[in-house]
Amino acid sequence: MRxxxxxxxxxxxxxKFTDVxxxxxxxxxxxxxxxxQGAVYERLGGHMHPLNYTLGLARAAVASGVVIHENSVAV
Structure with missing residues (x-):
């Protein structure tokens, strides 16, 4: 806690940030x-998990009809 x-x-x-x-x-x-055993709570902030965000975007894209081609070369 210290x-x-x-x-x-x-x-x-x-x-000069006091919103914790x-x-x-x-x-x-x-x-x-x-x-x-405790935490620092930042009222004005938050975070996101980049991989979970990306996976969510992929699920939404596939649900909308997008075809994802894994292991494709980007040009």
Whole structure:
């Protein structure tokens, strides 16, 4: 937890970014099903998993009739 607190302090001092909150294990579990012992919650941010995003785009494309040709040479 101390590392999380130090990260939040650094964000505030160096980057003037104060929209983070340190969550206890119980608070983190209320937001997501996680075994973590705590978390830094950034209210204004988020992230995405690039591979899952790409796979989702591929599924949507195939569902719309697109044919994907794997292992094709790009020119």
């Amino acid at each position: 590392d999380f607190e130090e990260e939040a302090e650094c964000l505030a001092k160096v980057m 909150e340190i969550l206890s294990a119980a608070e983190a579990r209320q937001m997501v099903d996680t075994p973590y």
